[in-house]
Amino acid sequence: MxxxxxxxxxxxxxxxxxxxxxxxxxxxxxxxxxxPYAYEYHAEAPGAAYGWILGASIGKGRIARIDRRAAEAAPGVLLVLTHENAPEQGEDSDYAAPQLQGPEILHYGQAVALVVAESLEEARAAAALIDIAYDAAPGHYDLAEERDQAKLPESGQTPPRTDVGDFEAGYARAPVTLDVTYTTPDQSQAMMEPHASMALWEGDTLTLFTSHQIMHWAQEGVAATLRMPQEKLRVVSRYVGGGFGSKLEVYADAVLSALAARLLGRPVKVALSRPLIFNHTTHRAATIQRLRIGTEQDGRIVAIAHESWSGDQESGGTAEEASSQTRLLYAGENRMTRNRLATLDLPFAGSMRAPGEAVGLLALECAMDELAEKLGMDPIELRVRNDVGYAPEEGPAKPFSSRKLVESLRVGAERFGWEKRTAPGLRREGRWRIGLGVAAAVRPNLAQxxxxxxxxxxxxxxxxxxxxxxxxxxxxxxxxxxxxxxxxxxxxxxxxxxxxxxxxxxxxxxxxxxxxxxxxxxxxxxxxxxxxxxxxxxxxxxxxxxxxxxxxxxxxxxxxxxxxxxxxxxxxxxxxxxxxxxKYAQASFGAHFCEVAVDADTAEIRIRRMLSVAAAGRVLNPKTARSQCLGGMTMGIGAALMEEAVVDRRHGLFINHDLAEYQVPVHADIPHMDVIFLQEEDDKSSPIKAKGIGELGICGVGAAVANAVYNATGVRLRDYPLTLDKLLREMPAAAA
Known part of the structure; x- marks a missing residue:
C-alpha cells in the first residue's frame, strides 16, 4: 500500500x-x-558459555604487546580472542562493526580481548590476567579546545547548514538583539538492560539473540561483519530493556559472541559491563551553541541564527544536530543555522532520545525567554507572536500538515496557572524561592x-x-x-x-x-x-x-x-x-510547564510540579503515550539538573561510568507530573493519522526547568547541567 x-x-x-x-x-x-531478554534465551540456546569483553585502558594509541597465556590457562577458560588470533571481518556496510582487527586504539573502552569460559566469574577473572602494554598517543578530548577546528560534516540526518534571506544584514538592523552561548555536556543513555547477545550456530546458519532497536539494521551489520549472507542470519530481539538510541548500532557483544560460538561449536553469550556501556557504546555528544536573535520592538523575529559545535571520532562523523529544530519552530525572514563537527578521540557519538532537539531546545527555548525579558514581554506571548503556519525556511508553499503549538501553550498556561508567575526572584515560601518556566516542544514526524x-x-x-x-x-x-x-x-x-x-x-x-x-x-x-x-x-x-x-x-x-x-x-x-x-512539513508540537523551588541558602533545586501538553496526531493509546511522555519529562529533568558524562581529559574516558556516579533522576526527584493530549488527527501523516510522541516528551523540558530556575532566583545559567555549585556562586548577588 x-x-x-x-x-x-x-x-x-x-x-x-x-x-x-x-x-x-x-x-x-x-x-x-x-x-526473555537477550541474555536469557536458555531454552533456545542451551549450554551457553560466557564471554567477557576487556576494553582498552587508553584513549588513543596502539597495543605494543598482549600476552594471553595466563588467561588461557585459567580455570574454565575455553577461548581467548585478541587482534592476534581473531578471524578477519568485513566492513561492507554502514552498520558493520568489525572487532579485534588490529592493534590500533581509537577510543577508551574499545574491545581488545574476549575471554570465554564456563561461567561468567571465570571469564571475568581470566580477563584480568591478560597482560597488555600500550603505546599511548596524545588525544583530543576537549570540545572547547577543538571548536575552532570544527567543520561542516559531509553528511547527516539533516543538512549541516541552511541560509534564508540575509541573516547578518537583518540582525544588524534589528532594534532588539540577543547574542548568547549555551553549553551541554556529554550524556549516556544508561538504559537498564545492558547490550547483550547470545549466538547459536546450526551448520552455516546463525541465530543471534540480541538487544537491538531495528532488526534489519542489526541483520545487515552483523552479516556484513561476519561476511555471511543475510538470509543465513536470524536476529531475535523480542523484548528490549530500553535503548534510547544506543541500541541502533552493532557492538562487540553481538560480533564477538557470534565469532566465539562458531569457533567453539556451542552457544556463547556476552553482555557489556556497565563501564563499557558508557565507554564502548555511543553517547550523546556535548555541544556549544550560539544563538543570535533580532526582533522588532513588538517581538516579531526578523533574524535568527543558531550555530552548534559538537565532536565525534573522525571515522564516525556524527554531529549532534542541535540547530535543526530552529529551522521549524519560529518565524523570521532572515535565517542561518550551522551544525559543525570537531574531531575528538572520545568513544563514538550517536543518537540519544530526540537527537538534536533534546539539547538544541535547551538553548533555543532559554534564549527565547531571555529575549522575552529584554522585550518586557510574557514568554508565552513572544512564542505565540512568532508562530508560523508553514516551514519557516521553505515558505508558504510547504504548510504544516498540522501545527497546534499555540493551542498547546494556551491550554497549558490555563491549566498550569501561568497567571501566578511573577517577576524573577519575587515569589517566596519561607526559605524557598518559587519560579515558573515554560518551553515549546517540537519533534519532526518521520515515517519509515x-x-x-x-x-x-x-x-x-x-x-x-x-x-x-x-x-x-x-x-x-x-x-x-x-x-x-x-x-x-x-x-x-x-x-x-x-x-x-x-x-x-x-x-x-x-x-x-x-x-x-x-x-x-x-x-x-x-x-x-x-x-x-x-x-x-x-x-x-x-x-x-x-x-x-x-x-x-x-x-x-x-x-x-x-x-x-x-x-x-x-x-x-x-x-x-x-x-x-x-508537500507538507510534518512535526509533533507541544509545550512544557514547570514549577521549581530553590533553597535560598543552599541553592538546592526541587521540581514541584510539571505539565506537558502534546499535539501528536491521533493518540493510539493514551495510557502508553502518557508513559512515554512521563519518561521523556523525567529524562528532561535529568538533562537540566544532573546528567553529565564527565570527561577525564588526561586519559580520554567518561570517568563516571556507572549508575552510582552518573546521576539520573530517582523517585524523590520526580514530583507530580501531568500530560494533556490535544485532539488531533493528521491525515497527511499515515492512514492511522498518528505522529511520533516518544521523543516529544523530552523536547524542551530541560529549558522549562532552566527558565523556572531563573524565574525563581534571577540567576541565568547557560552551562548545563544546572548544578547547585554553579547556582550558588551567583545566588548571593541575586539576593542582594
Whole structure:
C-alpha cells in the first residue's frame, strides 16, 4: 500500500479499541520475569558459555604487546580472542562493526580481548590476567579546545547548514538583539538492560539473540561483519530493556559472541559491563551553541541564527544536530543555522532520545525567554507572536500538515496557572524561592516503510507478525489495537509477535517513527486481510462491516472463524510513504510547564510540579503515550539538573561510568507530573493519522526547568547541567 494522498475516513477511525487507554499486553510477562531478554534465551540456546569483553585502558594509541597465556590457562577458560588470533571481518556496510582487527586504539573502552569460559566469574577473572602494554598517543578530548577546528560534516540526518534571506544584514538592523552561548555536556543513555547477545550456530546458519532497536539494521551489520549472507542470519530481539538510541548500532557483544560460538561449536553469550556501556557504546555528544536573535520592538523575529559545535571520532562523523529544530519552530525572514563537527578521540557519538532537539531546545527555548525579558514581554506571548503556519525556511508553499503549538501553550498556561508567575526572584515560601518556566516542544514526524503478516485461524484468533521491536514503548499493545480495530475483534483475540527477522521487515524503534510506521504497516496488512475475508464471504469489501468477531453486510453476518476455516487465512502487506512529507512539513508540537523551588541558602533545586501538553496526531493509546511522555519529562529533568558524562581529559574516558556516579533522576526527584493530549488527527501523516510522541516528551523540558530556575532566583545559567555549585556562586548577588 502506498500512502501518497491524505487519509480519508477508514476503519481505524472507529475508536472501539484503537485510541483507548488499554493496559500493556506484555506487562504480566515482564513483571513476572517471563519475558526473555537477550541474555536469557536458555531454552533456545542451551549450554551457553560466557564471554567477557576487556576494553582498552587508553584513549588513543596502539597495543605494543598482549600476552594471553595466563588467561588461557585459567580455570574454565575455553577461548581467548585478541587482534592476534581473531578471524578477519568485513566492513561492507554502514552498520558493520568489525572487532579485534588490529592493534590500533581509537577510543577508551574499545574491545581488545574476549575471554570465554564456563561461567561468567571465570571469564571475568581470566580477563584480568591478560597482560597488555600500550603505546599511548596524545588525544583530543576537549570540545572547547577543538571548536575552532570544527567543520561542516559531509553528511547527516539533516543538512549541516541552511541560509534564508540575509541573516547578518537583518540582525544588524534589528532594534532588539540577543547574542548568547549555551553549553551541554556529554550524556549516556544508561538504559537498564545492558547490550547483550547470545549466538547459536546450526551448520552455516546463525541465530543471534540480541538487544537491538531495528532488526534489519542489526541483520545487515552483523552479516556484513561476519561476511555471511543475510538470509543465513536470524536476529531475535523480542523484548528490549530500553535503548534510547544506543541500541541502533552493532557492538562487540553481538560480533564477538557470534565469532566465539562458531569457533567453539556451542552457544556463547556476552553482555557489556556497565563501564563499557558508557565507554564502548555511543553517547550523546556535548555541544556549544550560539544563538543570535533580532526582533522588532513588538517581538516579531526578523533574524535568527543558531550555530552548534559538537565532536565525534573522525571515522564516525556524527554531529549532534542541535540547530535543526530552529529551522521549524519560529518565524523570521532572515535565517542561518550551522551544525559543525570537531574531531575528538572520545568513544563514538550517536543518537540519544530526540537527537538534536533534546539539547538544541535547551538553548533555543532559554534564549527565547531571555529575549522575552529584554522585550518586557510574557514568554508565552513572544512564542505565540512568532508562530508560523508553514516551514519557516521553505515558505508558504510547504504548510504544516498540522501545527497546534499555540493551542498547546494556551491550554497549558490555563491549566498550569501561568497567571501566578511573577517577576524573577519575587515569589517566596519561607526559605524557598518559587519560579515558573515554560518551553515549546517540537519533534519532526518521520515515517519509515513497514510490513506485517496477519494470520487468522479457525478459532477466530488473529496473530500479527512483524520485525518491529518493543523497547518498553508499548509496541505489542499498539499493534494489537490496530489489528483488532481493523478486523472488528476484541483485543484478547489478537496475539502479536515481534522482534524477529523471520517476520516481515518493519520500521523498528527509533526517531519516534515506530508506532506510526509499524502501525500503518499492520493497517496495510489488515486491509489486505479484510479484502480476502470479504471476497471469500461473497461481500463487497467496501460495504462490509467488521465487528464482534464477524463480517456483516446488510442482513448477513458470518463469523471470521468460519470464514478462516481449518486452513486459516494469511495476508502480508506493508506501507510505503509517498511525497506527502515533501508537500507538507510534518512535526509533533507541544509545550512544557514547570514549577521549581530553590533553597535560598543552599541553592538546592526541587521540581514541584510539571505539565506537558502534546499535539501528536491521533493518540493510539493514551495510557502508553502518557508513559512515554512521563519518561521523556523525567529524562528532561535529568538533562537540566544532573546528567553529565564527565570527561577525564588526561586519559580520554567518561570517568563516571556507572549508575552510582552518573546521576539520573530517582523517585524523590520526580514530583507530580501531568500530560494533556490535544485532539488531533493528521491525515497527511499515515492512514492511522498518528505522529511520533516518544521523543516529544523530552523536547524542551530541560529549558522549562532552566527558565523556572531563573524565574525563581534571577540567576541565568547557560552551562548545563544546572548544578547547585554553579547556582550558588551567583545566588548571593541575586539576593542582594
Amino acid at each position: 502506498k500512502f501518497d494522498t491524505p487519509a480519508g475516513p477508514n476503519p481505524s477511525d472507529r475508536g472501539r479499541v484503537l485510541g483507548q487507554p488499554r493496559d500493556r499486553i506484555d506487562g504480566p510477562l515482564k513483571v513476572s520475569g517471563r519475558a 516503510p513497514s510490513q506485517a503478516r496477519l494470520r487468522l485461524d479457525g478459532q477466530g484468533q488473529l496473530t500479527v507478525e512483524t520485525q518491529m521491536t518493543d523497547i518498553g514503548t508499548g509496541s505489542y499493545t499498539i499493534l494489537a489495537q490496530v489489528a483488532a480495530e481493523m478486523l472488528g475483534l476484541p483485543l484478547e483475540a489478537v496475539t502479536v509477535r515481534l522482534g524477529d527477522t523471520d517476520f516481515p521487515k518493519a520500521s523498528g524503534s527509533g526517531g519516534s517513527w515506530g508506532a506510526n510506521s509499524s502501525g500503518a504497516g499492520v493497517y496495510a496488512a489488515a486491509a489486505e486481510l479484510r479484502g480476502m475475508i470479504a471476497r471469500k464471504a461473497g461481500f463487497n469489501a467496501d460495504d462490509a462491516v467488521f465487528e464482534d468477531g464477524g463480517i456483516r453486510a446488510g442482513n448477513r453476518r458470518i463469523a471470521l472463524a468460519d470464514i478462516a476455516g481449518a486452513e486459516g487465512l494469511v495476508a502480508e502487506a506493508g506501507i510505503e510513504f509517498g511525497d506527502l512529507s515533501e
